Each structure stands twice: as structure tokens, then as C-alpha cells.
Amino acid sequence: MELSNKLRWDQFLILATALMSPALKVLCNDILSLKVAGDPVLTPNSVCLRLAGLSKRQMRMCVRSPDVTASALQGIQVAIHECQHHLRDQRWNCSSLEGHDPEDVRKCFRESAFSLALLAAGVAHSVATACSMGKLRGCGCEAKRRQDDDKIRLKLTQLQLQTLQKGGVGLSMTRSLPTELNSHHGNLPANLRSTHPSALLKPLPDELSSMQETWEWGGCSHDVRFGDRFSRDWLDSRGSPRDIHARMRIHNNRVGRQVVTDNMKKKCKCHGTSGSCQFKTCWHVSPEFRLVGSLLKDKFLSAIFVNSQNKNNGVFNPRAGNGASGSTGGLNGGRRRSMSRELVYFEKSPDFCERDASIDSPGTHGRICNKTSYSTDSCSSLCCGRGHNILKQTRSERCNCRFHWCCYVLCEECRLTEWVNVCK
Known part of the structure; x- marks a missing residue:
């Protein structure tokens, strides 16, 4: 995936590149250059002036709501972390998203569609959750269900x-x-x-x-509508809606947010005498983000390949054989598919075997593969026919990471010593 603007968004990174202690550790959020965990005072000076590459609209949103912006940026990092989890066995494994502006994806591969949807879902999910925690001044519990x-x-x-x-x-x-x-x-x-x-x-x-x-x-329902609206205003504002790249971005962003909205769960608390449940108060909570990622991964595997002709009419036309249509759906194994809830792309993915900055490909040299697998993580697939070396390796990995508002993440350090197969 080509990133037209190679701005480094290192100040966005929540995750540190390595863990130096085997104990559970607080990692400072490089988004805001905060050196302490807890609830900082978020102001335009502490948030917006540290962010490069914001559009005028995004800067206005940030100045108006720096706390919501910080939550949105944390949602982007949660989404990148989730993207790396779900595509860890693929040749393109989302690792390149951490070094660049993740909003500036310009290629329209299947992988682009997945990452865009996941980023939009991450913003909506993070903002809605922060609202329910009472961390944001501009929102709280969902009023409709309060x-x-x-x-x-x-x-x-x-x-x-x-x-x-x-x-x-x-x-x-x-x-x-x-x-x-x-x-x-x-x-x-x-x-x-x-x-x-x-x-x-x-x-x-x-x-x-x-x-x-x-x-x-009762209780405090997550205000997913506020999160959805902020995600839409923050991510959908770039580009003309008639441009096919922008239309694909807007469509896949909406699909990602819809997965969050469609999978809200009702949680209830019982009230009554002596442990009885005479009456319940219930509230809506956002789904676990791992579930959101899994559902979008399914959509990634079944994404619809559309025509790339830009007819300037705001309508996608699926290519023959996709089993879908832009309005009522098409036949796929006897079932109709609606494009409105499916990921779409219009460029065939390259093999991602070699490093190529123009398509945002880090290559697969040095990747660990599984020589006994017949799936995408197999050495024959991941190494692109170059072969592999067998090495004994001791490495440290961050694991069991938990994101906290705002703005840090707790990770454990997992040390592994094992024989591994590494792509040449």
C-alpha cells in the first residue's frame, strides 16, 4: 500500500519497540510525550500542536476536543495492534502501518480495505468507551438509554x-x-x-x-453514536467523495464502524430482595475489540473486487464473478450478498515478497515461518520460494498488552528461546 505522504507519525506510537524489563511495565504514550501514567490534563497545546500532518478540519476538531482526539489516536494504535494480530501469518502483516500516517493509505488492495475498516472501528470503539468511563468532557453515557x-x-x-x-x-x-x-x-x-x-x-x-x-x-450505555460520528468526521473528511479512492475509503470506514455498532452487547444487573432478580437494569457495552477484528478479518477474506472506472456517480460496480451487486446484492452459492456491509477493493494485491516503499511492502526477508504448515504462514508461501534458514533464537516480545486511557499501555515481556525457521 503506497503512502503518498511519508510523514513519520512516531509521536502517535503507544507501543514501545522493545521491553527492557521482564515485569509488567507501563509504557509511556509517545502520542502526547507523557512520562507518567494516569489521567493527564489534555489541552490543545499538549495534543494538537504535537501532531504533524493534520488537515484544517482535523486541527479544528482537535482544538475543540483535544481529549476526544487523544482517545481517537489511541483507538488507531489499538487497531494497528489488532491488525498485526490478525494478519501475523500474511506476507503483508500491518507492520508498516506503525511508521507512517495510517490514514494516508492510497492504494486500494484487499489489505487496504481491511486496515481502513479496522482503523475506523478502532476510533469509534475507543471514543465510545472513553465516553462511558467519564473521561471526555463532550460526551458521557448514551442519553437515549439513560x-x-x-x-x-x-x-x-x-x-x-x-x-x-x-x-x-x-x-x-x-x-x-x-x-x-x-x-x-x-x-x-x-x-x-x-x-x-x-x-x-x-x-x-x-x-x-x-x-x-x-x-x-439503566447504568451507563456506551455512546457508540458519538464515537461513530467522531470517527466519521475525523477519517472521512479527506478527498472528494466522487474520487474512487475516497469513496472506497469512506465505504470501508463505514463498514468498520458498522461492525462495532451491530455487535453492541446488553449487560444487566439484578435487583431484588435476598439475592432474587425481581428487576434488572441493563445497558449497552461495546464489543471486545478482538471480536471486531475477527469479524472484519472474515470480511477481509470475502472482500468484493469492484471495477476501478471512476464514473463520478458515487456508485461501486462489482466485477463479474464476485456474486454481489451494488444495490440489492448478487448470488453467491445461492445466497444474495449486499455490498453495503462488505469490504471492497479495486486493485489486485501484489505478492508483497520484496521491500517496495511504493506499495508499502516491507518484504518477507527475515520473517519467521512454519515449515510444517500448509497455510499462509508456511515457509514455502511466506518466503516466496527463496528458502529459509534454521536458527536458534532468543528474543523478547511484548505480549498480553492492555490499553488504558489515557494514554499508555500495559504489556508483559515474553522471552522465548527456540529453534526457528527464518526466510532468506
Whole structure:
């Protein structure tokens, strides 16, 4: 993949190039040149002035929201880390993304489509997660699914009193009602202020089941819409929407963000007396980013090859044999595929065997291969027919990395001593 602008974005890198200690270690975030972990004060001076190559639109966004920008940049690094994980056995393994502006991918290979989608997903995911953590001034929990705490407590109190009236708890439970029941009883409607019976019957199974299924939105749902919008404004602004490169970028960016949105999960917390689950409060959380990467890897393997003619009409035309169409989909093994949720590309990938800066290929010389494999990590495939050497190697690798806001990563150092097969 050619990077038209060879600006070094080394100040973006969160990950250090090597770990010097075998213990769990805090790596400073070179994005902001911070030397301490924790919650720094993020200002335009500490963020925006350190970033080279920003467009005017991006600079305005950064000055307006430096904390969100820092979160977005951290999302880019999480995405690069994930890209390297999923393509670790491929000839092009995302390693070159760390040395350049990852937004400036100009080639339109299948690998380009995957990396663009993953970067857009990383920004949306990181910003939405930081919002829910209360780390960003411009956003918080998703307002649409945010229930008023007093209303939730009132709802719980009503259900508990109904349970008492129907015989849901015995005398032993009435003496240990939750604090919200007692503290808010004086504010209840008159029809709910009843004397607890001295002899109570247990509820019928169907009544108990219906009570267990009662839930309301509560907690703090991740504001994925805010993350999606910031990712779109940050990454989709470059280039004319009629240019085929820009259209491919915008399309694949949207597919990446959509994977995050489509895989939001509902988490719930039970409320009730003595460990019961009379009532649930639920909230939406972003999917694990490893899942996002895996789903996009599947789309990478089935990406659609489109015509490269730039007809200036904003429409992709799939090439024959793809089993897809731009609007309603096409046939693929008897099933219709919609291009709207698929990755697209219009340049056939080179072999990536040799170093070639014009296509962003680092080559495969020195790569470790698997001589017993028949897959893409085999020595015959990865070494491109050049053969391999067998060496005893002791090396240190960063492993089990966990990204933290803002802006550092915790990694362990894994030391390995083994015989390896290395491409000539």
C-alpha cells in the first residue's frame, strides 16, 4: 500500500519497540510525550500542536476536543495492534502501518480495505468507551438509554411491594428490605402504601417468571453514536467523495464502524430482595475489540473486487464473478450478498515478497515461518520460494498488552528461546 505522504507519525506510537524489563511495565504514550501514567490534563497545546500532518478540519476538531482526539489516536494504535494480530501469518502483516500516517493509505488492495475498516472501528470503539468511563468532557453515557436513577428506584420499590402483596416473601424477608424501599416509601403513591401481611404465600411460577423478565435501561450505555460520528468526521473528511479512492475509503470506514455498532452487547444487573432478580437494569457495552477484528478479518477474506472506472456517480460496480451487486446484492452459492456491509477493493494485491516503499511492502526477508504448515504462514508461501534458514533464537516480545486511557499501555515481556525457521 503506497503512502503518498511519508510523514513519520512516531509521536502517535503507544507501543514501545522493545521491553527492557521482564515485569509488567507501563509504557509511556509517545502520542502526547507523557512520562507518567494516569489521567493527564489534555489541552490543545499538549495534543494538537504535537501532531504533524493534520488537515484544517482535523486541527479544528482537535482544538475543540483535544481529549476526544487523544482517545481517537489511541483507538488507531489499538487497531494497528489488532491488525498485526490478525494478519501475523500474511506476507503483508500491518507492520508498516506503525511508521507512517495510517490514514494516508492510497492504494486500494484487499489489505487496504481491511486496515481502513479496522482503523475506523478502532476510533469509534475507543471514543465510545472513553465516553462511558467519564473521561471526555463532550460526551458521557448514551442519553437515549439513560434512565433516571430515581425512576429506577421507584420502579424497583413498586415491584418489591407488589411481590409482598402477592406473597412473594416471608416475614424474614420483610425485616430486611433494601434501603431504597425504606428510604423512598414516604414518596410512594397512596395505593402502594400497604401494611405488610403477617402470613404470605409464595408467588406462582408464571408470576415469578414475569417478574424476572422485568427490566429497564439503566447504568451507563456506551455512546457508540458519538464515537461513530467522531470517527466519521475525523477519517472521512479527506478527498472528494466522487474520487474512487475516497469513496472506497469512506465505504470501508463505514463498514468498520458498522461492525462495532451491530455487535453492541446488553449487560444487566439484578435487583431484588435476598439475592432474587425481581428487576434488572441493563445497558449497552461495546464489543471486545478482538471480536471486531475477527469479524472484519472474515470480511477481509470475502472482500468484493469492484471495477476501478471512476464514473463520478458515487456508485461501486462489482466485477463479474464476485456474486454481489451494488444495490440489492448478487448470488453467491445461492445466497444474495449486499455490498453495503462488505469490504471492497479495486486493485489486485501484489505478492508483497520484496521491500517496495511504493506499495508499502516491507518484504518477507527475515520473517519467521512454519515449515510444517500448509497455510499462509508456511515457509514455502511466506518466503516466496527463496528458502529459509534454521536458527536458534532468543528474543523478547511484548505480549498480553492492555490499553488504558489515557494514554499508555500495559504489556508483559515474553522471552522465548527456540529453534526457528527464518526466510532468506
